[in-house]
Amino acid sequence: MRRKSREIKIGNKKMGGTAALLVQSMTNTDTKDVEKTVSQIKELEEAGCDVIRVAVLDKEAAEKLGEIKKRINIPLVADIHFDHKLALEAINQGVDKVRINPGNIGNIENVKKVAQSAKHKGIPIRIGVNIGSLDKKAEAKYGRTARALVESALNEVRVLEKLGFFDIVISLKSSDVARTVEAYRMVAEKCDYPLHLGITEAGTYMAGTIKSSIGIGSLLLDGIGDTLRVSLTENPVKEVLVGRQILKSVGLLNEGVEIISCPTCGRTQIDLFSLVEEIEKLTASIKKPLKIAVMGCVVNGPGEAKEADLGIAGGNGRGIIFKKGEVSKTVLEKDLLGEFKKELNKFLGAK
Amino acid sequence: MRRKSREIKIGNKKMGGTAALLVQSMTNTDTKDVEKTVSQIKELEEAGCDVIRVAVLDKEAAEKLGEIKKRINIPLVADIHFDHKLALEAINQGVDKVRINPGNIGNIENVKKVAQSAKHKGIPIRIGVNIGSLDKKAEAKYGRTARALVESALNEVRVLEKLGFFDIVISLKSSDVARTVEAYRMVAEKCDYPLHLGITEAGTYMAGTIKSSIGIGSLLLDGIGDTLRVSLTENPVKEVLVGRQILKSVGLLNEGVEIISCPTCGRTQIDLFSLVEEIEKLTASIKKPLKIAVMGCVVNGPGEAKEADLGIAGGNGRGIIFKKGEVSKTVLEKDLLGEFKKELNKFLGAK
Numbered sequence: 001m002r003r004k005s006r007e008i009k010i011g012n013k014k015m016g017g018t019a020a021l022l023v024q025s026m027t028n029t030d031t032k033d034v035e036k037t038v039s040q041i042k043e044l045e046e047a048g049c050d051v052i053r054v055a056v057l058d059k060e061a062a063e064k065l066g067e068i069k070k071r072i073n074i075p076l077v078a079d080i081h082f083d084h085k086l087a088l089e090a091i092n093q094g095v096d097k098v099r100i101n102p103g104n105i106g107n108i109e110n111v112k113k114v115a116q117s118a119k120h121k122g123i124p125i126r127i128g129v130n131i132g133s134l135d136k137k138a139e140a141k142y143g144r145t146a147r148a149l150v151e152s153a154l155n156e157v158r159v160l161e162k163l164g165f166f167d168i169v170i171s172l173k174s175s176d177v178a179r180t181v182e183a184y185r186m187v188a189e190k191c192d193y194p195l196h197l198g199i200t201e202a203g204t205y206m207a208g209t210i211k212s213s214i215g216i217g218s219l220l221l222d223g224i225g226d227t228l229r230v231s232l233t234e235n236p237v238k239e240v241l242v243g244r245q246i247l248k249s250v251g252l253l254n255e256g257v258e259i260i261s262c263p264t265c266g267r268t269q270i271d272l273f274s275l276v277e278e279i280e281k282l283t284a285s286i287k288k289p290l291k292i293a294v295m296g297c298v299v300n301g302p303g304e305a306k307e308a309d310l311g312i313a314g315g316n317g318r319g320i321i322f323k324k325g326e327v328s329k330t331v332l333e334k335d336l337l338g339e340f341k342k343e344l345n346k347f348l349g350a351k
Numbered sequence: 352m353r354r355k356s357r358e359i360k361i362g363n364k365k366m367g368g369t370a371a372l373l374v375q376s377m378t379n380t381d382t383k384d385v386e387k388t389v390s391q392i393k394e395l396e397e398a399g400c401d402v403i404r405v406a407v408l409d410k411e412a413a414e415k416l417g418e419i420k421k422r423i424n425i426p427l428v429a430d431i432h433f434d435h436k437l438a439l440e441a442i443n444q445g446v447d448k449v450r451i452n453p454g455n456i457g458n459i460e461n462v463k464k465v466a467q468s469a470k471h472k473g474i475p476i477r478i479g480v481n482i483g484s485l486d487k488k489a490e491a492k493y494g495r496t497a498r499a500l501v502e503s504a505l506n507e508v509r510v511l512e513k514l515g516f517f518d519i520v521i522s523l524k525s526s527d528v529a530r531t532v533e534a535y536r537m538v539a540e541k542c543d544y545p546l547h548l549g550i551t552e553a554g555t556y557m558a559g560t561i562k563s564s565i566g567i568g569s570l571l572l573d574g575i576g577d578t579l580r581v582s583l584t585e586n587p588v589k590e591v592l593v594g595r596q597i598l599k600s601v602g603l604l605n606e607g608v609e610i611i612s613c614p615t616c617g618r619t620q621i622d623l624f625s626l627v628e629e630i631e632k633l634t635a636s637i638k639k640p641l642k643i644a645v646m647g648c649v650v651n652g653p654g655e656a657k658e659a660d661l662g663i664a665g666g667n668g669r670g671i672i673f674k675k676g677e678v679s680k681t682v683l684e685k686d687l688l689g690e691f692k693k694e695l696n697k698f699l700g701a702k
Contacts, residue, residue, distance in 0.1 A: 028615040055616040079616070132654025144658070175611045175658075177600050181572055201611045201646070204627055208612075209557070210564045210593065211600045217565030218572055221532055231614040233627050233645075239614065242561065249528050249562045260526045260552045261559075263582040263590065264379040265406040265430070276555060276584050294584075295552070303483025307495070307526075 002223040005194045008124045008167045010051060011075030011096035015124075015169065015226050016194030021252050022050035022227040023243040024196070025236040026079065031061040031068075038071045040236070045074055047240040051227065053077040053099065062089035069094050077126070081133075084110035091117045097169070099126040102156040103133030111156065115165045124167035127156045130200055131174035146183035149174065153187060168193045169227070173200035177215040184219050194226035195219075201231065208232040209242050213249075220250045257283040260308060261294040270314035270333060272296040278337055279312075288348065293322070310347060312340055323347065353574040356545045359475045359518045361402060362426030362447035366475075366520065366577050367545030372603050373401040373578040374594040375547070376587040377430065382412040382419075389422045391587070396425055398591040402578065404428040404450065413440035420445050428477070432484075435461035442468045448520070450477040453507040454484030462507065466516045475518035478507045481551055482525035497534035500525065504538060519544045520578070524551035528566040535570050545577035546570075552582065559583040560593050564600075571601045608634040611659060612645040621665035621684060623647040629688055630663075639699065644673070661698060663691055674698065 007017025015022055025044050029036040031054045041052050056062050056078045069076045077097040078090035084105055087098050091114070098118060105111055118125050129135075131144055135152035142148035149172040160168055170193050172183040180199055188195065199215040202208035212230040219225050228246070230239045247253035261276045276294045283292065293311035311322035319336035321329045321343055331339045358368025366373055376395050380387040382405045392403050407413050407429045420427045428448040429441035435456055438449045442465070449469060456462060469476050480486075482495055486503035493499035500523040511519055521544050523534040531550055539546065550566040553559035563581040570576050579597070581590045598604035612627045627645045634643065644662035662673035670687035672680045672694055682690045 026614065026616045130654070132657070176602075177568070178572055178602055201613045201644070203610050203612050204631060206560070206593075207596055207600075207610065208614075209560060210568075210596045213561045213564035214568030214572070214597065214600050217528070217561075218569030221529055221565070221569055233612040233614055233623060236614070242557075245558055245561045246565065249558075249565050251527075251529055259554050259558065261554050261584040262552045263377065263559075263584055263587070265377045272584060280555060293552070303481070306483070 006192050024051045024229040025049045025239045026053045041072045047237045048244050049240045051075045053079050055079045056086045062086045065093035087114045097124050099128045115160050115163045126169040127153050128171045129153045146179050149183040150187045171196040173198050175201040180215050188224045197225040197228040205234045254289045257290045357543050375402045375580040376400045376590045377404045392423045398588045399595050400591045402426045404430050406430045407437045413437045416444035438465045448475050450479045466511050466514045477520040478504050479522045480504045497530050500534040501538045522547040526552040531566050539575045548576040548579040556585045605640045608641045
């Protein structure tokens with residue numbers, strides 16, 4: 001059961017409430033370089049990125065945001081640290097959301113100015129707390145804990161609420177998975193603002209994917225979370241692909257092909273690695289939701305394939321093709337891929 | 352808080368209770384081919400595999416288990432489907448555990464024979480339920496649900512308990528992450544047997560890693576699970592590496608280097624991708640637990656690096672090296688890696 005969160009608007013998208021979960025990423029270009037930044041955002045859009053954030057390091061970068069915004073199709077978020085004037089300029093440039101870090105944005109007067117400006121333009125603010133830059137008082141009281149992450153965020157939330165500002169998104173990131181999950185579970189109980197999930201500084205491609213999958217995935221399974229960003233020390237396109245795969249894995253994104261394939265064991269009597277690879281290539285561009293099983297033996301094969309729209313199980317030089325749970329054909333192993341293609345085309349045509 | 356499970360013995364290892372979580376994998380060689388099977392097991396041992404399972408397809412394979420067992424250092428598990436006589440022969444050959452699938456092992460008399468033989472030899476049995484081969488009655492009553500997975504297992508558990516057999520491990524696998532997690536949470540409440548975690552037929556390397564990380568990881572965060580196997584359509588060495596990384600990510604394996612690195616953004620003013628890659632290579636073989644931060648900017652860098660044993664933060668042609676939370680050196684970017692190596696060696700030598 002999904003946590004009931006407040007629905008807010010971010011440019012042409014909705015976040016929270018019953019809206020679909022949004023996958024975010026962040027450019028790693030110099031924001032002042034409009035060409036490079038726009039080009040990377042287009043690539044990320046293509047990969048399925050729903051919302052894009054850019055770092056705003058200085059006034060010059062802030063002044064380019066309007067131009068960037070005009071040339072892209074997804075909501076643009078300005079990432080602000082230290083200097084609230086950069087937030088004001090970003091809002092003035094027409095960004096769809098700003099992210100501020102309560103640990104370094106300075107005194108309450110600065111936060112108030114940003115909130116008033118955001119309210120005037122009708123855009124939300126993300127209070128993006130990071131374990132590395134906690135609210136000083138919260139850190140002194142609770143140490144570098146989940147509780148401190150939550151209190152850092154809620155202190156800032158109260159400031160915004162007093163100004164009548166409620167279009168708030170919260171994130172509570174640390175590089176420690178257990179602490180991050182604990183913090184999100186805690187804050188989920190204490191307010192109804194949409195939550196932006198992520199593990200910060202998660203690391204390299206594999207280690208970061210594993211950390212992010214555990215942290216983000218376990219919260220999603222609990223019904224917590226309205227948007228997510230996977231942080232990887234990698235091309236941000238990978239962040240989007242992993243983010244989408246996490247959503248697919250927990251049943252929150254029903255798009256494209258899901259391949260169920262067995263790990264191969266001593267029972268496998270067919271070259272499953274190549275077969276799965278071929279089928280992965282063959283189906284990579286399909287947007288329709290489609291569950292395909294590729295099984296190497298008769299033990300689990302037919303049973304699992306029952307749940308797949310299309311399935312192959314092979315062994316001993318022969319193969320079986322399943323179609324929506326019914327055995328469709330028994331063929332020689334060498335004809336298996338060819339016959340599968342035919343069935344796939346029928347299936348796609350028929351849908 | 353870890354779920355209190357019964358401690359059992361598997362060869363030279365303990366499972367459950369307060370024992371360390373065990374990472375398992377499965378060979379994909381022909382078990383009859385002793386040379387190839389032993390060679391793959393050695394490779395898996397080297398990668399950190401704690402327990403190895405082999406498929407036992409026929410009598411000839413079962414009769415090779417004693418020879419395989421003699422030549423390896425980790426506990427050997429026989430994976431049995433359909434034919435209980437293969438389980439009897441495997442036990443006779445001295446395997447350390449057998450896995451049976453209640454959905455296909457046949458009538459209760461067969462199960463009893465296996466249990467009596469296992470009891471005589473003092474080895475445990477894993478009741479390995481798979482959504483593709485549920486107990487017929489449980490499936491008829493509950494459909495292909497988490498409840499049916501649990502009931503399939505518990506029906507078999509009751510048979511073993513009546514025989515005074517309690518060295519039981521349970522697994523409840525499906526390729527659906529949410530259903531799998533639900534099933535394990537349910538069974539965790541209903542008994543104290545050690546649980547073997549896994550998502551079955553999880554798929555290819557990336558998709559399977561993501562599914563397994565979410566499913567296994569979220570259970571581990573809840574304190575559920577005593578052993579795990581990541582199923583990937585890939586070289587089983589990858590299964591072991593991903594399994595170990597999952598344990599590290601939730602703080603259950605404190606070994607080797609953890610790299611905390613930021614995703615790079617417009618703020619990054621250093622070539623972080625190459626730097627992280629270099630440091631990853633440099634530290635790959637270190638067994639001592641060591642947390643290294645590699646950060647691309649001053650915003651999150653120093654804050655996160657506080658928690659790392661060693662940290663680098665760079666930007667603007669200069670870099671800072673941290674050592675156990677204290678700034679150790681400020682150096683030119685070109686000297687950063689060299690200076691880091693020196694500090695690393697000091698750190699390793701000093702420990």
